[in-house]
Amino acid sequence: MSFFSGKRVTVVGLGESGLAATRVLLSEGASVLVSEESELRDVAGRAAAAEDAGADVRAGGHAPGHLNDADLVVVSPGVPESAEVILWANARNIPIWSELELGARLARCPYVAVTGTNGKTTTTRLIAEAMRRDGLDAIACGNVGYPFSLAAMEGHEALAVEASSFQLRFHETLHPKVSVLLNVAEDHTDWHGSPEAYVAAKRRIYVRQEEDDVHVGNRDDEAGSEISRDAPCRVVWFTSGPPVVGEAGYEDAELVWRDSMGGHALGRPFSGSPAHRANAAAAAAAALSFGVGAQAVGAAVRETAPPPHRGETVAEVEGVSFVDDSKATNPHAALSTIRGFRDAVLICGGRSKGIDLRPMAEAIPHLGAVVLIGEAARDLERVFAGRIPTHRAGSIEDAVQLAAGLAGPGKAVVLAPGCSSWDMFKDYAERGERFARAARALGDERVPRG
Numbered sequence: 459m460s461f462f463s464g465k466r467v468t469v470v471g472l473g474e475s476g477l478a479a480t481r482v483l484l485s486e487g488a489s490v491l492v493s494e495e496s497e498l499r500d501v502a503g504r505a506a507a508a509e510d511a512g513a514d515v516r517a518g519g520h521a522p523g524h525l526n527d528a529d530l531v532v533v534s535p536g537v538p539e540s541a542e543v544i545l546w547a548n549a550r551n552i553p554i555w556s557e558l559e560l561g562a563r564l565a566r567c568p569y570v571a572v573t574g575t576n577g578k579t580t581t582t583r584l585i586a587e588a589m590r591r592d593g594l595d596a597i598a599c600g601n602v603g604y605p606f607s608l609a610a611m612e613g614h615e616a617l618a619v620e621a622s623s624f625q626l627r628f629h630e631t632l633h634p635k636v637s638v639l640l641n642v643a644e645d646h647t648d649w650h651g652s653p654e655a656y657v658a659a660k661r662r663i664y665v666r667q668e669e670d671d672v673h674v675g676n677r678d679d680e681a682g683s684e685i686s687r688d689a690p691c692r693v694v695w696f697t698s699g700p701p702v703v704g705e706a707g708y709e710d711a712e713l714v715w716r717d718s719m720g721g722h723a724l725g726r727p728f729s730g731s732p733a734h735r736a737n738a739a740a741a742a743a744a745a746l747s748f749g750v751g752a753q754a755v756g757a758a759v760r761e762t763a764p765p766p767h768r769g770e771t772v773a774e775v776e777g778v779s780f781v782d783d784s785k786a787t788n789p790h791a792a793l794s795t796i797r798g799f800r801d802a803v804l805i806c807g808g809r810s811k812g813i814d815l816r817p818m819a820e821a822i823p824h825l826g827a828v829v830l831i832g833e834a835a836r837d838l839e840r841v842f843a844g845r846i847p848t849h850r851a852g853s854i855e856d857a858v859q860l861a862a863g864l865a866g867p868g869k870a871v872v873l874a875p876g877c878s879s880w881d882m883f884k885d886y887a888e889r890g891e892r893f894a895r896a897a898r899a900l901g902d903e904r905v906p907r908g
Contacts, residue, residue, distance in 0.1 A: 463487030471534025478605035561606030574640025584741035592754035643790030767890035777867030780897035784890030808877030
């Protein structure tokens with residue numbers, strides 16, 4: 459009999475994660491009430507799907523009565539622990555899980571779990587690709603876009619699981635064979651309440667690991683490596699520099715794995731950007747520690763492109779390159795991209811998520827000018843004021859036009875916002891797509907007409 463059979467569960471939030479949790483719980487014999495803050499008309503499609511599966515959907519705001527008789531609360535990642543509905547659950551001593559915990563409870567195959575402030579999706583996909591190239595039935599899941607709980611029920615031989623800090627905060631039994639902490643920088647303070655709480659959530663990636671497991675840490679990241687050293691299992695390191703025995707790293711542009719037998723040359727990653735090189739080294743260390751063959755790992759890192767909006771050049775107009783790193787939603791991510799340029803024009807700004815934006819000043823030696831957008835424009839103007847020319851734009855299209863005029867031939871316009879997109883866009887993907895369209899349209903406008 460399933461652990462969930464006969465249990466009464468309240469699912470808080472009806473996004474993709476909440477709908478997946480609802481379907482999984484119902485299939486496991488639980489009765490499910492879904493509590494959704496948005497109005498029914500705004501979630502009509504997902505509400506209908508949940509009701510068709512057998513759930514009781516209550517939209518239009520959370521209420522204490524939605525927790526009546528609940529044995530368990532499953533919370534969606536978008537719902538912060540400070541939310542009133544979570545406080546109600548705590549006051550009633552009702553266990554609170556993330557959808558990640560459902561996956562952990564249901565998984566019957568070994569898995570790699572990946573977390574970090576930046577690079578999670580790219581690294582998770584690279585690990586899954588290496589697994590598949592080694593003949594395993596494996597997929598990437600979790601925060602990468604396909605829920606862990608659904609993947610756990612599908613009978614795969616291995617999984618690569620992206621785990622966000624939101625999901626890690628409410629897990630109890632997540633036990634990866636290999637865990638990965640890519641890096642740690644201040645982010646999501648608005649959700650966690652403090653930088654310390656955010657770090658504590660990241661640390662939970664390895665809390666259930668044991669002596670026979672492996673944790674992969676970043677030797678180059680001071681904050682992350684401090685956390686990784688406390689792992690209760692063997693720690694394997696990756697680096698963007700030359701590796702020592704037991705590490706993945708680089709000799710010139712080649713990714714290599716060093717072990718007591720000499721190691722393996724894995725080749726050049728698909729992208730040479732600093733961020734992607736680090737992600738590829740992490741993925742290699744994790745996949746090899748999991749038991750994937752070196753040939754499959756090398757093929758995966760050489761031939762797998764990073765997902766969109768992560769530093770790709772989307773247009774070139776009159777010698778100016780336009781680079782889309784819309785996924786750089788915090789200063790740490792933005793800086794990792796900007797350091798690869800000289801005299802670039804940076805487009806940045808958005809919603810700050812309550813984090814300190816002053817580290818963006820570290821980009822100044824690599825910039826010729828800055829164009830500011832969104833809610834954080836005033837705060838970022840103070841960061842750069844008097845040190846580099848700054849300009850404001852009311853839209854991403856205006857920002858592209860303005861930045862193009864500031865950049866010269868051989869230079870780059872870089873969208874690396876350092877902030878979230880939610881003040882002006884549906885998500886970072888929409889922001890990146892509109893940036894790319896505006897850049898390409900600029901090229902069309904400059905084509906002579908006959």
